Amino acid sequence: MSDRAEPRIYEGHYTVPAEARFAIVAARFNHFVVDRLVEGALDGLGRHGVDGSRIDIVNVPGAYELPPVVTRLAQSGKFAAVLALGAVIRGATPHFEYVAGEAARGVGAAGVTTGVPSIFGVITTDTIEQAIERAGTKAGNKGFEAALTALEMVDLGNKLTEAGY
Numbered sequence: 436m437s438d439r440a441e442p443r444i445y446e447g448h449y450t451v452p453a454e455a456r457f458a459i460v461a462a463r464f465n466h467f468v469v470d471r472l473v474e475g476a477l478d479g480l481g482r483h484g485v486d487g488s489r490i491d492i493v494n495v496p497g498a499y500e501l502p503p504v505v506t507r508l509a510q511s512g513k514f515a516a517v518l519a520l521g522a523v524i525r526g527a528t529p530h531f532e533y534v535a536g537e538a539a540r541g542v543g544a545a546g547v548t549t550g551v552p553s554i555f556g557v558i559t560t561d562t563i564e565q566a567i568e569r570a571g572t573k574a575g576n577k578g579f580e581a582a583l584t585a586l587e588m589v590d591l592g593n594k595l596t597e598a599g600y
Contacts, residue, residue, distance in 0.1 A: 447591030479582025502541020556581030
């Protein structure tokens with residue numbers, strides 16, 4: 436028998452307080468894909484007990500505009516988590532790299548600076564077909580996955596707070 440103490444393990448689950456509110460910031464560009472991501476996120480939140488009245492959806496022009504709005508909502512103190520949903524599809528110019536990179540950096544920074552889970556649910560693909568696959572066909576729905584990530588991170592944050600971290 437070992438004298439070593441067992442480590443404490445903290446892990447989030449898909450449960451959140453009944454009063455928790457969520458924000459979804461959705462890019463309108465490539466809306467034919469993003470609309471499916473939003474539907475997936477709403478489904479994911481709803482299946483885990485989040486009523487639609489506790490979800491705000493904010494639309495922005497494109498993925499590049501996601502970070503400032505995600506940051507603003509996270510700073511408001513009104514939301515347990517903010518989900519950023521969009522689709523950036525590679526074209527013939529380097530525009531893809533700039534938009535995708537800045538969207539990822541900015542959403543990540545929002546979470547770090549505010550302490551509010553800011554979930555990057557922006558799909559970045561080479562083709563329209565790949566984007567459609569990730570928005571609810573062959574590759575599942577990345578909006579649904581973003582919702583589950585948000586739920587898990589909120590629960591984990593609550594557990595860490597209870598433990599004094």
